Amino acid sequence: xxxxxxxxxxxxxxxxxxxxxxxxxxxxxxxxxxxxxxxxxxxxxxxxxxxxxxxxxxxxxxxxxxxxxxxxxxxxxxxxxxxxxxxxxxxxxxxxxxxxxxxxxxxxxxxxxxxxxxxxxxxxxxxxxxxxxxxxxxxxxxxxxxxxxxxxxxxxxxxxxxxxxxxxxxxxxxxxxxxxxxxxxxx
Amino acid sequence: xxxxxxxxxxxxxxxxxxxxxxxxxxxxxxxxxxxxxxxxxxxxxxxxxxxxxxxxxxxxxxxxxxxxxxxxxxxxxxxxxxxxxxxxxxxxxxxxxxxxxxxxxxxxxxxxxxxxxxxxxxxxxxxxxxxxxxxxxxxxxxxxxxxxxxxxxxxxxxxxxxxxxxxxxxxxxxxxxxxxxxxxxxxxxxxxxxxxxxxxxxxxxxxxxxxxxxxxxxxxxxxxxxxxxxxxxxxxxxxxxxxxxxxxxxxxxxxxxxxxxxxxxxxxxxxxxxxxxxxxxxxxxxxxxxxxxxxxxxxxxxxxxxx
Numbered sequence: 001x002x003x004x005x006x007x008x009x010x011x012x013x014x015x016x017x018x019x020x021x022x023x024x025x026x027x028x029x030x031x032x033x034x035x036x037x038x039x040x041x042x043x044x045x046x047x048x049x050x051x052x053x054x055x056x057x058x059x060x061x062x063x064x065x066x067x068x069x070x071x072x073x074x075x076x077x078x079x080x081x082x083x084x085x086x087x088x089x090x091x092x093x094x095x096x097x098x099x100x101x102x103x104x105x106x107x108x109x110x111x112x113x114x115x116x117x118x119x120x121x122x123x124x125x126x127x128x129x130x131x132x133x134x135x136x137x138x139x140x141x142x143x144x145x146x147x148x149x150x151x152x153x154x155x156x157x158x159x160x161x162x163x164x165x166x167x168x169x170x171x172x173x174x175x176x177x178x179x180x181x182x183x184x185x186x187x
Numbered sequence: 188x189x190x191x192x193x194x195x196x197x198x199x200x201x202x203x204x205x206x207x208x209x210x211x212x213x214x215x216x217x218x219x220x221x222x223x224x225x226x227x228x229x230x231x232x233x234x235x236x237x238x239x240x241x242x243x244x245x246x247x248x249x250x251x252x253x254x255x256x257x258x259x260x261x262x263x264x265x266x267x268x269x270x271x272x273x274x275x276x277x278x279x280x281x282x283x284x285x286x287x288x289x290x291x292x293x294x295x296x297x298x299x300x301x302x303x304x305x306x307x308x309x310x311x312x313x314x315x316x317x318x319x320x321x322x323x324x325x326x327x328x329x330x331x332x333x334x335x336x337x338x339x340x341x342x343x344x345x346x347x348x349x350x351x352x353x354x355x356x357x358x359x360x361x362x363x364x365x366x367x368x369x370x371x372x373x374x375x376x377x378x379x380x381x382x383x384x385x386x387x388x389x390x391x392x393x394x395x396x397x398x399x400x401x402x403x404x405x406x407x408x409x410x411x412x413x414x415x416x417x418x419x420x421x422x423x424x425x426x427x428x429x430x431x432x433x434x435x436x437x438x439x440x441x442x443x444x445x446x447x448x449x450x451x452x453x454x455x456x457x458x459x460x461x462x463x464x465x466x467x468x469x470x471x472x473x474x475x476x477x478x479x480x481x482x483x484x485x486x487x488x489x490x491x492x493x494x
């Protein structure tokens with residue numbers, strides 16, 4: 001990752017140890033709300049939702065010895081803003097063996113913002129099969145929803161201004177664990 | 188991303204690899220219950236075919252429809268072309284109808300290049316004369332990569348009528364870009380003397396199929412175009428088959444992992460023996476399935492973003 005520019009103010013929202021605690025808590029909440037994660041599948045949304053989903057599964061395994069199937073769901077082909085940008089490269093979609101029919105799917109993403117990514121994910125899921133229910137887990141909810149969508153599990157609510165941006169870094173993709181708020185004038 | 192796909196030479200290694208990777212994701216989606224994707228909703232793809240074609244036209248049609256584009260099929264037979272309309276006037280008609288992409292097959296080499304100047308949308312070459320057929324090369328490269336795991340350093344023999352083959356030309360260009368080593372094999376009359384130099388200096392030429400086989404990872408057999416048979420490029424079909432046809436005895440000279448490809452339609456018993464075409468080394472049926480994925484990747488990458 002490029003180092004942040006010196007003239008852009010930034011603030012660390014979650015340090016590495018905060019982030020680990022938050023993932024632990026979400027893992028516990030998933031266990032609690034899904035009565036022991038039975039019939040549950042974790043699907044990460046690329047890029048950073050995928051390692052997060054894997055971490056949640058690892059923590060659930062560490063706490064209860066349960067193996068929750070993990071996969072990834074790429075939503076690029078379902079985006080509603082394709083025509084606004086240059087063509088995007090596709091991410092990987094890998095559903096765990098046994099698929100998602102009749103199972104409880106927990107979608108995992110790093111940041112919940114407009115809700116459009118989740119909308120696209122729900123459409124993509126609809127073409128993959130018919131889960132018994134769908135839940136959403138996010139590391140950060142930064143507000144500013146443009147669609148009637150909410151998360152079932154939230155790591156941290158961060159009130160933001162539209163001019164700010166939330167940067168999630170994970171060891172798997174960026175070499176360190178950290179959540180940062182950058183930009184805006186009120187920092 | 189590029190705007191048109193007129194030649195395999197339009198693609199640098201990064202872009203070609205992006206298309207192959209995208210094709211891989213498209214192929215993974217083909218196993219689902221609902222194969223359709225909403226990605227190109229509201230876009231129009233025109234299939235403009237001045238030559239007969241089954242698999243290429245159907246393949247492009249399936250690819251565009253799986254991405255939810257509207258498809259208009261236009262074949263020269265039964266259209267204003269048979270009344271003498273020129274390519275340019277047809278192009279202007281398509282332009283007025285708002286085609287986002289035109290997939291063109293034309294007997295004249297270079298027709299897609301001319302067309303690209305007359306329409307605002309993307310132009311995809313689906314075979315022009317004896318020039319190029321880039322999406323065939325992409326699906327061939329994709330097939331090689333998925334069977335053998337890589338393209339870099341692969342040894343590929345392209346065997347047969349190289350002179351008239353747009354498949355051969357596009358494959359040489361693309362495979363060389365992606366780091367494979369191509370050997371063209373055929374009778375001297377069907378391999379233009381300076382073709383290797385013209386296409387890529389790394390390309391080798393051989394007139395002896397038996398001597399190259401033990402070294403190859405891939406053998407791609409080209410169709411003997413029966414319409415050329417009258418032109419005396421070789422003495423007889425039987426002699427051609429004897430020297431350049433891939434039969435079982437020849438197939439056994441290949442290394443154990445090597446694959447046999449054919450772009451189709453094939454003449455069984457002529458350039459390829461039926462037992463070879465149906466063997467486990469043959470990727471002929473896979474190539475057809477991969478064709479849809481490769482063309483979906485091309486249409487997505489050309490039309491999926493900001494115009």
